[in-house]
Amino acid sequence: MPSYTAPTKDTQFILHDVLNISSLETPGYGDLEREFTGAILEEAGKISSEVLSPLNTVGDTQGCVMENGVVRTPEGFKAAFDQMAEGGWPGIDMPEEFGGMGLPYVMNTAVGEMFSAANMAFTMYQGLTHGAASAILAHGTDAQKETYLPKMVTCEWTGTMNLTEPHCGTDLGLMRTKAEPQDDGSYKITGQKIFISAGEHDMSDNIIHLVLGKITGGPEGIKGVSLFIVPKFLVNEDGSLGERNGVSCGKIEEKMGIHGNSTCVMNYDGATGYLLGEEHKGMRAMFTMMNEARLGVGMQGLAQTEVAYQNALEYAKDRLQGRAVTGAENPDGPADPLIVHPDIRRNLMEQKSFAEAGRAFLLWGSTLIDAAHRSQDKEADGLVSLLTPVIKGFLTDKGFDMTVQAQQVYGGHGYIEEWGMSQFARDARIAMIYEGANGVQALDLVGRKLAQDGGKHVMAFFDLVKSFCKDNAEIVGMEEFIAPLKAASKDLQAAGMYFMQEGMKNPNNALSGSNDFMHLFGHTCLGLMWGMMAKASLKALAEGTSDPEFHETKLATGRFYMTRTLPMTAVHLTRIQAGGDAVMALDAANF
Amino acid sequence: MPSYTAPTKDTQFILHDVLNISSLETPGYGDLEREFTGAILEEAGKISSEVLSPLNTVGDTQGCVMENGVVRTPEGFKAAFDQMAEGGWPGIDMPEEFGGMGLPYVMNTAVGEMFSAANMAFTMYQGLTHGAASAILAHGTDAQKETYLPKMVTCEWTGTMNLTEPHCGTDLGLMRTKAEPQDDGSYKITGQKIFISAGEHDMSDNIIHLVLGKITGGPEGIKGVSLFIVPKFLVNEDGSLGERNGVSCGKIEEKMGIHGNSTCVMNYDGATGYLLGEEHKGMRAMFTMMNEARLGVGMQGLAQTEVAYQNALEYAKDRLQGRAVTGAENPDGPADPLIVHPDIRRNLMEQKSFAEAGRAFLLWGSTLIDAAHRSQDKEADGLVSLLTPVIKGFLTDKGFDMTVQAQQVYGGHGYIEEWGMSQFARDARIAMIYEGANGVQALDLVGRKLAQDGGKHVMAFFDLVKSFCKDNAEIVGMEEFIAPLKAASKDLQAAGMYFMQEGMKNPNNALSGSNDFMHLFGHTCLGLMWGMMAKASLKALAEGTSDPEFHETKLATGRFYMTRTLPMTAVHLTRIQAGGDAVMALDAANF
Structure with missing residues (x-):
C-alpha cells in the first residue's frame, strides 16, 4: 500500500525563506511566524499520513454505492470526516464569527495540498463545502450567512456546486434548469444537473446545493442565469432540519478515478430554492470564488504528483534490478537499486523539480489571493486572475503526466492496482477536466486574461x-x-x-x-x-x-x-x- | 458506446502508394496486389467493427473472473475467438504447412492494428499465441513443431510467455525458476511467474506456456537461462490431450485496464517441461521474435490512438458547445459543434497526424522484418533492430498521450466510464510497460543498438x-x-x-x-x-x-x-x- 509523508519542511522553506510571508503587509500575515505555521503543518501532516492516506485505497476499491436513493461512502470516510471537523480543518480560513480559524487562504493551500495528496476523493467533500460556503459568504444575505455558514464551516452540513447539465458543460448559456418565483420570495427549481461531486452521501446531516438556473421570463442565454441555495433538507426558523426538499440523486457515475467521491446526477423536481446574490447575476456569484476554486484544482494536480513521486522514489531505492553502468553500487547484493539508473533518475528528477516549484507557485498565487481579498490590492488581484488559468491548466496537465511517470518507475507493478500507483494517475486525470477543462483555461488565458x-x-x-x-x-x-x-x-x-x-x-x-x-x-x-x-x-x-x-x-x-x-x-x-x-x-x- | 471503423483506405494508401509493396523483391510480396490486400483488409475491418469492437466495453466491465482455479473470460469472448479462428486470422502469416495462410508479416500488422483497436484485451490472447508459436517455429524440433504448431496456428491451443518473477522483471538474470533434468529428457519446472497475460482462461483446449528457467547446475545469472515448453495438459503421442500438468494459476491481478485479458500468477510445481532450443540459450530463443513482439506492442499504442481519435472526432462534430470565434458556423442551432474551436482542432490534428504517420512507420518496419526473414536481408535486419525500440517506446508513449488527449475532447464525459474513452487510455497505458518498459527500450537504443x-x-x-x-x-x-x-x-x-x-x-x-x-x-x-x-x-x-x-x-x-x-x-x-x-x-x- 502506498504511503504519504507531508512535505512540511519544504512548505516551511517556501513560506518563510522564499516568500517571507510573516513580513508581508497583508492583514493576518504578521501572525504567520515560522513556529506557528510549523505547528499547523505538523498537525495537518500527521492527520494526512495517519488518517487520510490509509483510507485512499479503501476509497478507490469500495467506491460509493447507491441503494434506494441513499449513497454510502467507503468504510471509514465518515469517521475521518468527523475527525477533520473536530480539528477545525474545514474552516481554517473561514471567519471566526462563523466558527472558522480566520487564517489567511495561503494556509488553506498549504494544508490542502497535504489532505489532497493523502486522499483526493475524500478531501473533495470538504473542498466543495468550502467553495459553496465562500459563495454564501460573498453573496448571501445576513440571514443566509447565519443559517448556513456556521454549519458549513464545520462541515456538519456539506455543499455542492451545480453547473453542468447533460447537454451543456462549458457553454452554460444553454442551461435548461428553471426557477419559478413563488409568492414567499423563494423559487421552485426544476431540472437535471450532472457530474455533481458529493451530490449525495452519508457524511453530513444536510447538503446545501448551489444551483445555477434560469428564472422564468428572464433574459436568454448566460445573461439569464441565477444562483440558488437548494438545501437537501429545508431548514426551520430555529435552525433545525425540516422536511426533505424536492431534490434527489438519480444515479452515481462509474468513473476512471476518485471513486471515493460520489459523482451524482441530481434531479430537481420543483425543489425550494433561495436566490443567492442578484437575479440573473448567477455566473458572477458562482465565479467570485473562481480563482480559489481553480487554484484548488491546480493544487490537486501537484498533490497527486507529490504522493506519486514519494512512492516511486521509495520503490526506486528498494527494488534491486540491474547494475549501474559505471560499476556496481550494491556489490554485495544481487543487483543495484533502480535509482542508480540514469533514466530512472531523469524520471524522478522531473517529478521532484516540478513538485517543488509547483508548490511554490501555488503558495505564491495564494499570497496574491490573500492580498487581493484582505488588502483589496488590485494589482495582486489582476495578476492572480491572469495566473489562475496557468495554475489550473499547467499544474494539472503536468501533474497528471508526472503521476504517469511515477507509475512507470514500478514497471508492471505500476499497472496492477495493488501498489496504488494506478490510482494516483486515475485520480489526477479528473483535475485536467473539471472546474473548466484545460482547453477552456487556455482560452480564458489567451482570449481574455492576456x-x-x-x-x-x-x-x-x-x-x-x-x-x-x-x-x-x-x-x-x-x-x-x-x-x-x-x-x-x-x-x-x-x-x-x-x-x-x-x-x-x-x-x-x-x-x-x-x-x-x-x-x-x-x-x-x-x-x-x-x-x-x-x-x-x-x-x-x-x-x-x-x-x-x-x-x-x-x-x-x-x-x-x-x-x-x-x-x-x-x-x-x-x-x-x-x-x-x-x-x-x-x-x-x-x- | 464507442465505435470503430477500420482505416482500410489509409492502410491501402500506405501499402501501395507509399510503400509500393507489391513491387518489392521480398518473396511473397508479389502477390500483395492492391485488390488482394483490399479484400483482406475489408474482411478484417468488418470483423473488427462488428464482432470485436462491441465486446470491448463488455471485456472492460466484466473483466476476467477466477473461481476454483478456473478463469472465466467475459461474455462473448469465446464465441468471437472461435469466429476469428474460423476466419483464419490467427495464422495469417504462419506457414501453410502448419495451417497458416503464409502471408508476409506486413499483413499481420495491417490487420492486427484493426483487431487491437477494436479490442486490445481480446486480441492479446491471439497475439501471445502467435508469439509463442513463432518461437516454436524458430527453435523447435520437428516433433515439437508437429505437436504444437497446427493447434496454435488456429488458436485451438493458445500460448503464453513466462519471463517475470516477483523479484525480477527487466533483470532476468535474477530468475529463480528451476528446471531439473529427468531421465526421459524432459525437465521438472518449479517456480513462480507473475504478470502472465492469458496465463489461464476458458478460450482454448490447451495452453502452451513458454517458460524461462534455470537448469540446475548450469551457469549463474542470465547465461544459465533456458526456455521450456510447458503445456497445461500434457499431449499424448497421438496428439490427444493427456493429464493435467503441474502448472496452475495462483491468482489473477486487478489492473488499471485490459480487464478482458487475464493477467496471472502462474505456479509451476514440478511441471513437466520440454527444452525449446538449446540449453542455457533461453534468452536468445525468447528474443528471436523480439522485433515482432515489440513492433506488435508499438502497434497497440497506435491502435488505441486511432480508435480514441475516431470517437473524439465524432463527439467533436456532434457536441454543440460555444460559438466559433470568427462567427457562428451553425447559426440555426443553439451552439456550434466543438470542432469549430481552434484548440479542439489542435488536439484532433495532433492525434490524426500521429496516427497516420505511426501507421506508416509500423507498416514500413514490418516490410523490413519481412525483408530480414524472407530475403535474409542483413541490412534490413540491422535497420529494423535499430528502429524496434523506437517503434515500441515512442509509439506507446505518444499513443498513450494521444488517447488521453482524445479523452479530453469529451470533457467530463471522458472521465466517466459510460463513453468508453477512459478505457482507451487505461488500456493504452500497459503498452508503455510490458515487453520491456520504455525506459529499457531507450536504454537498448542508446546503449546497444546505436x-x-x-x-x-x-x-x-x-x-x-x-x-x-x-x-x-x-x-x-x-x-x-x-x-x-x-x-x-x-x-x-x-x-x-x-x-x-x-x-x-x-x-x-x-x-x-x-x-x-x-x-x-x-x-x-x-x-x-x-x-x-x-x-x-x-x-x-x-x-x-x-x-x-x-x-x-x-x-x-x-x-x-x-x-x-x-x-x-x-x-x-x-x-x-x-x-x-x-x-x-x-x-x-x-x-
Missing part, C-alpha cells in the same frame, strides 16, 4: 521577472538560474507579441496556440519559482545554515529544471508562431 | 533520410516537408555525435538522454513517413487522382505535423546536450 485591463497584468508579470533578474544578477550562483529564466521570459513575450500582431488579423492564430501559451507561461512561472528558491537557498548557505544538504539539494534540483525542462518554452513558441493555418486547414468533414 | 555493428545501421538510417531529401527536393510541394525533415535529422545526428563524444567520457551522459533520444528518433521517423506520404499524395494529385480530397487532406495533415510537432526534436537535443550532471547530481538519500 488583454485584460489593456494587458496591464501580463506587463506586470514581465516587469516582475525582469526586476528579479536584474536585482539578483550579481549573486554568485544565480547566473545558472537567471540566464534560462530570461530566455523563457523572452519566449513568452515573443508569443504575446505574436498574438497581438497576428491574433488581430485572425483570432484563430492566437487560439490555435492557446494550449502552448498556457504551457509556455507555466514553465516560465516555474522558472521564476526556481529562481526565487535558488536565491533563498544561496542566502541560507551564505549565512551558514545548519542544514546545507537541504539547500544544496534544492539548488541541484533547480538546475535540473532550468537545463532540462525549461527549454520547452522554445518549442512552445515555435508552435505558437506556426499560427493557425495548419490547425484550421481541414474542413470538419475531411478529418 | 553502436551495433560499428554504428552501421544508424548511418544507414541517416543515408536513407539524406537520399530521400536529395531525390525529392525538386518536386513542387515537397519543400515544406524536406526542410523540417532535414532539420530533425540534423538534430538526431547532433545527438548521436554528443553521445559518441561525451558518452565515452562518462556513459551517464548518454544514458541520461536516452529517453529524449528515443523521442527525437521517433519524431524524425514520423517526419520521414510524412515526407514519403506527401510525395505519394503529390504524385497522385499530379496524375489526376479521382480522390483529390483524400490527398489534399493527407498533405494538410502532414503540414501540421511538420510545423507543429516535429520541432520537438530541438528541445530533445537541448536536453540531451545538457548531459548527465544535472540528472546524476543528487545522492540517492537526498532525493
Whole structure:
C-alpha cells in the first residue's frame, strides 16, 4: 500500500525563506511566524499520513454505492470526516464569527495540498463545502450567512456546486434548469444537473446545493442565469432540519478515478430554492470564488504528483534490478537499486523539480489571493486572475503526466492496482477536466486574461521577472538560474507579441496556440519559482545554515529544471508562431 | 458506446502508394496486389467493427473472473475467438504447412492494428499465441513443431510467455525458476511467474506456456537461462490431450485496464517441461521474435490512438458547445459543434497526424522484418533492430498521450466510464510497460543498438533520410516537408555525435538522454513517413487522382505535423546536450 509523508519542511522553506510571508503587509500575515505555521503543518501532516492516506485505497476499491436513493461512502470516510471537523480543518480560513480559524487562504493551500495528496476523493467533500460556503459568504444575505455558514464551516452540513447539465458543460448559456418565483420570495427549481461531486452521501446531516438556473421570463442565454441555495433538507426558523426538499440523486457515475467521491446526477423536481446574490447575476456569484476554486484544482494536480513521486522514489531505492553502468553500487547484493539508473533518475528528477516549484507557485498565487481579498490590492488581484488559468491548466496537465511517470518507475507493478500507483494517475486525470477543462483555461488565458485591463497584468508579470533578474544578477550562483529564466521570459513575450500582431488579423492564430501559451507561461512561472528558491537557498548557505544538504539539494534540483525542462518554452513558441493555418486547414468533414 | 471503423483506405494508401509493396523483391510480396490486400483488409475491418469492437466495453466491465482455479473470460469472448479462428486470422502469416495462410508479416500488422483497436484485451490472447508459436517455429524440433504448431496456428491451443518473477522483471538474470533434468529428457519446472497475460482462461483446449528457467547446475545469472515448453495438459503421442500438468494459476491481478485479458500468477510445481532450443540459450530463443513482439506492442499504442481519435472526432462534430470565434458556423442551432474551436482542432490534428504517420512507420518496419526473414536481408535486419525500440517506446508513449488527449475532447464525459474513452487510455497505458518498459527500450537504443555493428545501421538510417531529401527536393510541394525533415535529422545526428563524444567520457551522459533520444528518433521517423506520404499524395494529385480530397487532406495533415510537432526534436537535443550532471547530481538519500 502506498504511503504519504507531508512535505512540511519544504512548505516551511517556501513560506518563510522564499516568500517571507510573516513580513508581508497583508492583514493576518504578521501572525504567520515560522513556529506557528510549523505547528499547523505538523498537525495537518500527521492527520494526512495517519488518517487520510490509509483510507485512499479503501476509497478507490469500495467506491460509493447507491441503494434506494441513499449513497454510502467507503468504510471509514465518515469517521475521518468527523475527525477533520473536530480539528477545525474545514474552516481554517473561514471567519471566526462563523466558527472558522480566520487564517489567511495561503494556509488553506498549504494544508490542502497535504489532505489532497493523502486522499483526493475524500478531501473533495470538504473542498466543495468550502467553495459553496465562500459563495454564501460573498453573496448571501445576513440571514443566509447565519443559517448556513456556521454549519458549513464545520462541515456538519456539506455543499455542492451545480453547473453542468447533460447537454451543456462549458457553454452554460444553454442551461435548461428553471426557477419559478413563488409568492414567499423563494423559487421552485426544476431540472437535471450532472457530474455533481458529493451530490449525495452519508457524511453530513444536510447538503446545501448551489444551483445555477434560469428564472422564468428572464433574459436568454448566460445573461439569464441565477444562483440558488437548494438545501437537501429545508431548514426551520430555529435552525433545525425540516422536511426533505424536492431534490434527489438519480444515479452515481462509474468513473476512471476518485471513486471515493460520489459523482451524482441530481434531479430537481420543483425543489425550494433561495436566490443567492442578484437575479440573473448567477455566473458572477458562482465565479467570485473562481480563482480559489481553480487554484484548488491546480493544487490537486501537484498533490497527486507529490504522493506519486514519494512512492516511486521509495520503490526506486528498494527494488534491486540491474547494475549501474559505471560499476556496481550494491556489490554485495544481487543487483543495484533502480535509482542508480540514469533514466530512472531523469524520471524522478522531473517529478521532484516540478513538485517543488509547483508548490511554490501555488503558495505564491495564494499570497496574491490573500492580498487581493484582505488588502483589496488590485494589482495582486489582476495578476492572480491572469495566473489562475496557468495554475489550473499547467499544474494539472503536468501533474497528471508526472503521476504517469511515477507509475512507470514500478514497471508492471505500476499497472496492477495493488501498489496504488494506478490510482494516483486515475485520480489526477479528473483535475485536467473539471472546474473548466484545460482547453477552456487556455482560452480564458489567451482570449481574455492576456488583454485584460489593456494587458496591464501580463506587463506586470514581465516587469516582475525582469526586476528579479536584474536585482539578483550579481549573486554568485544565480547566473545558472537567471540566464534560462530570461530566455523563457523572452519566449513568452515573443508569443504575446505574436498574438497581438497576428491574433488581430485572425483570432484563430492566437487560439490555435492557446494550449502552448498556457504551457509556455507555466514553465516560465516555474522558472521564476526556481529562481526565487535558488536565491533563498544561496542566502541560507551564505549565512551558514545548519542544514546545507537541504539547500544544496534544492539548488541541484533547480538546475535540473532550468537545463532540462525549461527549454520547452522554445518549442512552445515555435508552435505558437506556426499560427493557425495548419490547425484550421481541414474542413470538419475531411478529418 | 464507442465505435470503430477500420482505416482500410489509409492502410491501402500506405501499402501501395507509399510503400509500393507489391513491387518489392521480398518473396511473397508479389502477390500483395492492391485488390488482394483490399479484400483482406475489408474482411478484417468488418470483423473488427462488428464482432470485436462491441465486446470491448463488455471485456472492460466484466473483466476476467477466477473461481476454483478456473478463469472465466467475459461474455462473448469465446464465441468471437472461435469466429476469428474460423476466419483464419490467427495464422495469417504462419506457414501453410502448419495451417497458416503464409502471408508476409506486413499483413499481420495491417490487420492486427484493426483487431487491437477494436479490442486490445481480446486480441492479446491471439497475439501471445502467435508469439509463442513463432518461437516454436524458430527453435523447435520437428516433433515439437508437429505437436504444437497446427493447434496454435488456429488458436485451438493458445500460448503464453513466462519471463517475470516477483523479484525480477527487466533483470532476468535474477530468475529463480528451476528446471531439473529427468531421465526421459524432459525437465521438472518449479517456480513462480507473475504478470502472465492469458496465463489461464476458458478460450482454448490447451495452453502452451513458454517458460524461462534455470537448469540446475548450469551457469549463474542470465547465461544459465533456458526456455521450456510447458503445456497445461500434457499431449499424448497421438496428439490427444493427456493429464493435467503441474502448472496452475495462483491468482489473477486487478489492473488499471485490459480487464478482458487475464493477467496471472502462474505456479509451476514440478511441471513437466520440454527444452525449446538449446540449453542455457533461453534468452536468445525468447528474443528471436523480439522485433515482432515489440513492433506488435508499438502497434497497440497506435491502435488505441486511432480508435480514441475516431470517437473524439465524432463527439467533436456532434457536441454543440460555444460559438466559433470568427462567427457562428451553425447559426440555426443553439451552439456550434466543438470542432469549430481552434484548440479542439489542435488536439484532433495532433492525434490524426500521429496516427497516420505511426501507421506508416509500423507498416514500413514490418516490410523490413519481412525483408530480414524472407530475403535474409542483413541490412534490413540491422535497420529494423535499430528502429524496434523506437517503434515500441515512442509509439506507446505518444499513443498513450494521444488517447488521453482524445479523452479530453469529451470533457467530463471522458472521465466517466459510460463513453468508453477512459478505457482507451487505461488500456493504452500497459503498452508503455510490458515487453520491456520504455525506459529499457531507450536504454537498448542508446546503449546497444546505436553502436551495433560499428554504428552501421544508424548511418544507414541517416543515408536513407539524406537520399530521400536529395531525390525529392525538386518536386513542387515537397519543400515544406524536406526542410523540417532535414532539420530533425540534423538534430538526431547532433545527438548521436554528443553521445559518441561525451558518452565515452562518462556513459551517464548518454544514458541520461536516452529517453529524449528515443523521442527525437521517433519524431524524425514520423517526419520521414510524412515526407514519403506527401510525395505519394503529390504524385497522385499530379496524375489526376479521382480522390483529390483524400490527398489534399493527407498533405494538410502532414503540414501540421511538420510545423507543429516535429520541432520537438530541438528541445530533445537541448536536453540531451545538457548531459548527465544535472540528472546524476543528487545522492540517492537526498532525493
